[in-house]
Amino acid sequence: MARILDGKAVAARLRAGLAERVAGIGFRPGLVVVRVGEDPASGVYVRNKDRAAREAGFESRTLHLSEDTAEDALLREIAALNADPAVDGILVQLPLPGHIRAEAAIAAVDPAKDVDGFHPINAGRLASGLPGLVPCTPRGVMHLLREAGVKLRGARAIVLGRSQIVGRPMAQLLLGADCTVTMAHSRTDDLPAECRRADILVAAVGRPEMVRGGWIKPGATVVDVGINRLPDGRLVGDVAFTEAETMAAAITPVPGGVGPMTIACLLENTLEAALARRA
Numbered sequence: 001m002a003r004i005l006d007g008k009a010v011a012a013r014l015r016a017g018l019a020e021r022v023a024g025i026g027f028r029p030g031l032v033v034v035r036v037g038e039d040p041a042s043g044v045y046v047r048n049k050d051r052a053a054r055e056a057g058f059e060s061r062t063l064h065l066s067e068d069t070a071e072d073a074l075l076r077e078i079a080a081l082n083a084d085p086a087v088d089g090i091l092v093q094l095p096l097p098g099h100i101r102a103e104a105a106i107a108a109v110d111p112a113k114d115v116d117g118f119h120p121i122n123a124g125r126l127a128s129g130l131p132g133l134v135p136c137t138p139r140g141v142m143h144l145l146r147e148a149g150v151k152l153r154g155a156r157a158i159v160l161g162r163s164q165i166v167g168r169p170m171a172q173l174l175l176g177a178d179c180t181v182t183m184a185h186s187r188t189d190d191l192p193a194e195c196r197r198a199d200i201l202v203a204a205v206g207r208p209e210m211v212r213g214g215w216i217k218p219g220a221t222v223v224d225v226g227i228n229r230l231p232d233g234r235l236v237g238d239v240a241f242t243e244a245e246t247m248a249a250a251i252t253p254v255p256g257g258v259g260p261m262t263i264a265c266l267l268e269n270t271l272e273a274a275l276a277r278r279a
C-alpha cells in the first residue's frame with residue numbers, strides 16, 4: 001500500500017517557515033488577487049489564499065470586479081497595481097469571463113509581480129533555465145517530491161497534460177531536476193503504456209479518475225494535480241486513488257495533496273518577489 005504524501009502537512013510547515021521569515025523583514029509583503037465575475041470554484045480558492053496569507057503576516061486583498069468588466073478596464077486596473085509600490089504580487093484569477101482574453105491580462109502583469117509565473121517572460125525564463133517566478137502548482141509538486149525523498153536524478157517522469165499553468169512548467173522543473181521527462185496529452189498513443197514506464201507520474205488533465213491502477217508502474221510515485229467535483233458532490237483527482245494506492249509506493253490524496261501546496265507556494269513567490277523588488 002502506498003505511502004500518502006500529506007500536502008496539507010507539508011504546506012503548513014512551509015507556511016510556518018514563511019511566517020517566520022516575514023516576521024524578520026520589517027514589512028508585510030503585499031498580495032492582490034484580481035477576480036472578475038463569479039466563477040464559483042474560484043471563491044473557495046480566493047478565500048483559502050486570503051486566510052493563509054494573513055496568517056503568515058502578508059498583506060492580502062481581493063480586487064473583485066463585476067462580470068461585465070471590459071478588457072481594457074481590467075488592463076487599467078492591472079497597470080495601477082503594477083505602479084503601486086505596496087503591491088508585491090498580483091494574481092489574476094482564472095478563468096476570466098469569455099469576453100476577456102486571458103493572455104492579454106496575463107501579459108499586462110509586471111513580470112516582477114507575476115506571482116503565478118504565467119507571464120511569457122517568466123515562462124521563457126523557466127524554459128531557458130534562468131531564475132524567475134515559477135508557477136505555484138508545479139513548484140509545490142517539486143517541494144512535495146523533495147520532502148518525500150523521491151529520487152529525481154535519472155528517474156523517468158511523465159506529465160499528463162500540457163497546460164501553460166501546470167503541465168509545461170511541471171515538465172521544465174522535472175527536467176531541471178535531471179528527470180527523463182515525457183509530456184503526454186490527449187493525443188498521445190497508448191497512454192497507459194507510456195504511464196507504466198514512469199517512476200514519477202504527474203496527472204494534470206482535469207478528467208476525474210482517468211488514471212487507473214493498471215497504468216501505474218509498481219513502486220512509482222503518483223502526484224495528482226486534478227481537483228474534480230463529481231455530480232454527487234465528491235471531490236476526486238485525475239487518478240483513481242483506491243486502485244492506484246495498491247500499485248504506487250507514494251501518492252498524493254485529493255483533497256489534501258497538491259492543492260494546499262499551491263497556496264503555500266503562492267506565498268513563497270510573493271515573499272520572493274517582495275525581496276527581489278527591494279534588493
Ligand SMILES: Nc1nc(=O)c2c([nH]1)NC[C@@H]1CN(c3ccc(C(=O)N[C@@H](CCC(=O)O)C(=O)O)cc3)C=[N+]21
Nearest residue numbers: 044045091092093094095116255256257259260262263
Ligand atoms: N491565476 C490563477 N492561479 C491559480 O493558482 C488558480 C487560478 N487562477 N484559478 C483556480 C485554480 C485552482 N486553484 C486551487 C488552489 C488550491 C486549492 C486547494 O487548496 N485545494 C484544497 C481544498 C479543496 C476543496 O476542499 O475544495 C485541497 O486540494 O486540499 C484548490 C484550487 C488555484 N488556481
